Amino acid sequence: MDSLFQLFYDEANEMVEGMEQVLLALEGGEPDPETVNALFRYAHSFKGNSAAMGFTHLSKFTHGLESAMEVLRKEQRPLTPEMATLLLQAVDVIRTLLERTRTEGDVGDPNCDTLLAQINAVLNGGAVPTPATNPTPTPQPEPQVTVAPSSEESVGAGTRYRVFYQPAPKLSQEHDPLQLLKELTEYGQISECRFRAQTPPIDQLSVDACYGNWEFTLQTEFEPAIIRAILELSAEGAEVRIEPLEAPATASASPIPVETAPTPEAPTTSAVATVQASSGETPTAPTQNARSEAQSVRVSTEKIDALMNLVSEIVIAQSMLSSVQNETLDERTHSAITQMERHVRELHERVMAIRMLPVSYLFNRFPRMVRDTANKLGKRVNLVIEGEETELDRTLLEALADPLTHIIRNAIDHGIETPEDRRAKGKPETGTILLSAYQAEGRIYIEVRDDGKGIDTERVRQKAIQLGWITENDHPTQEQLYDFIFQPGFSTAQQVSDLSGRGVGMDVVRRNVESLGGMISIQSEKGQGTRLLLRVPLTLAIMDGLGLKVADEHYIVPLTTVIEAFQAESLQRNALFDRHEMVNVRGEFIPLVRLRQFIGLPPNDESGLVIVLEQDGQQIALLVDAIVGQQQVVLKSLEENFVRVPGFAGATILGDGRVALILDVGDIIRRTHANNERFATVA
């Protein structure tokens, strides 16, 4: 996709999420004038962006929304639950439109006009025409937008202001002061406009800097805060001064306070609140601090990835340089290399940090989903989010969206009981789902905990018997029963619900999480609730590895999987169970994997080293020729230009420029244990 389109969609999706958050935040408490202002700005930016892309249907719809917001704003009406629901529907329509626009181009949606008509009906004090009485789009082709701002309406009405406008210092594709002024003409009449050019000669000109300022008279019915909001759109740092020229031309309620450029100590009217919040580049919900910080810079992910690749190259070059260290180098070169090593490491960490996003990016979508899912099922659920400022690599964030969505849906669908059931059990009618994230031991933990009915292990057992996985006489441990839940083909829901039963089960969730180098575990107490714990690495791209040598080949194992290593001679006598070789490590038998054999090389007589590796609570002992040492490696995909190689998670580039394959410890363990089923009963 065109990068401009991509940018538009990324931004649009952020705005949709932002609108949703604002609306959901509102439901709990007091309607805040800032909420309506924020919604207005979202609708406005959306309209502008989609118009710029030539998406007429999107821009028309958001224009209608913007107008409705303007009525609410101006008349300081409270946002009723009725209106909030309609607006949430409007957010859905925008989402649908966005998706259709992405796949089909500039197309409309029949819901647009119906919904705008409903919104206007509520605005005008009428009842909401329900979709039932209005199954087809309203006969009127144009929605009755009562207050679409147009210059005609503004003629002869409103207040006259003298406006001083110093655009934000940085120009960009989105930030064109002339465009903003043009937009302003939709809200009022500009006259006596004077432009002061302060452009330097060509040899001192910086193309993306804005020189010069404007002063003009504006006649408008809109409040100064709105005017300011428009002139502050698309870039940060504009200076806007608005002064009334005379008494309002029409009977207006109260005199409007004179506004000056950002002055925190200005009177605390709602207009001022708008000003402060609108100084950011994109409208932001007042409480979402993590979010607003993340929004302050917009860099395309391609650029970051390119930077990351380059840094990876530098890391490799650096390790090549470090490997010549031992040879005769003079003191200065030596210390320069050491110094550079330190800087490269820091550079690397900093670039990695750019890719990190607060997990709120992911979590923010859930309040809405929980609300809708719970409503659909007639359940009451309170979603509590903790640790949303925890940062995670953006690739991981994206990849976690589907598994988490599924887990949370499951919790509502199968976990939380109906209010009646809960009351009968002496629980509060409203169930709670706790979604939390935290960082520990260099990994990110994400936990989903509900206070629902928990997992009925007996039912799981019955189901497993039914599926023929075990017999009536088998009594697996609780852990083994939980493990069934993650097996393909298992689903305990009596009937497949349309919410959770979309053919995606916990097996897919586990596979997704594991493909990210993570793991998932489950704990449950019947009647008390269920807790799912996801553990994922901080980042996918870089990891600490242990270099191994077999014959003249180099391999890497992730350091996080390494438990211990020792000389093979000190091994207790190997035991053979059913052809499977086991080693005795301090009284415990662990399956032995001979790496030579695993990679198709002939065995050698020399004894090597044994490394005990662990993943997901299972261990193997890996026999190798030698250990090369610990090193930081950049994980590269084998699949990107080749194919997936079983037993290997990817490859990396060594200091000498050669490629080494990275062992997929989880996969090797699974293969070994699969060949080794009786192990469990013997050990």
Next chain:
Amino acid sequence: MQTLETTTTESTIQEQNTNKYLVFQIGGETYGVPLLQVQEIRTYTPATRVPNAPDYVLGVMNLRGNIIAVIDARTRFGLPPVPDEQETVVVVAQVQGKIFGLRLDSVSDVMDIPEDSIQPTPPIASEATQKFLSGVVQSDERVVILLNLDEIFDIQALSQMVA
């Protein structure tokens, strides 16, 4: 009048229906691949072996930070391998969005081949290698056999073989 235009120059204009081919020798035969598919030619440095891959996959190598597979052309055609020489090269090409390297004994030159001079492949080769060939061209006393890179680096078949 001096004229100065700031316009981008068009890339080399090609004669109609004539394509450039990279021409090389394997086992005494001359082969050609469309130059458009070729990204670059590099001197061969030993690749890292990929366990359990077919023998014609020499391994993987580092191409400016990307991991690419290296296919040995001789082994692919069922010819005995030859040791690395100074002339041994890797032709980096792209098929179906994936980049790979083809190890060759040497590269001779680039040829213009008019489309209408390409003839269907006579059944000279064994059936196994026949599918690698997309046509032959008779030009100045020499016969150039055109190769179908999509078959030589057959991702679908490879992903099954390695798995």
Next chain:
Amino acid sequence: MNATLKTSQKQHKLTLTGEIDFAQVNTLWECAQQIAQNPKSTLVDWTNLNTLHFAGIQILFSLQKSLEERGLSLRFTEPNPSLYQTLHQFGVWDSLIQS
């Protein structure tokens, strides 16, 4: 190509056409630098220019300043009506012509 520069013994002629958004302003910027390196009076032909990002307008202002410092001039052809409307309404036209 949105910005084309032709140079004769006496003057430069800078022709701008179509829609010049922020990304395309670079070509205009390169032309302006060429003019500044080889200063001659310049005629800007923008008869067929529909839109111009403000960054581009600034380049024209800047070029004008550079040329005038050397006693040379930057002149303009009749602009396209919609571009003129924008430039005029927001005071840019007057500023460009009067300076």
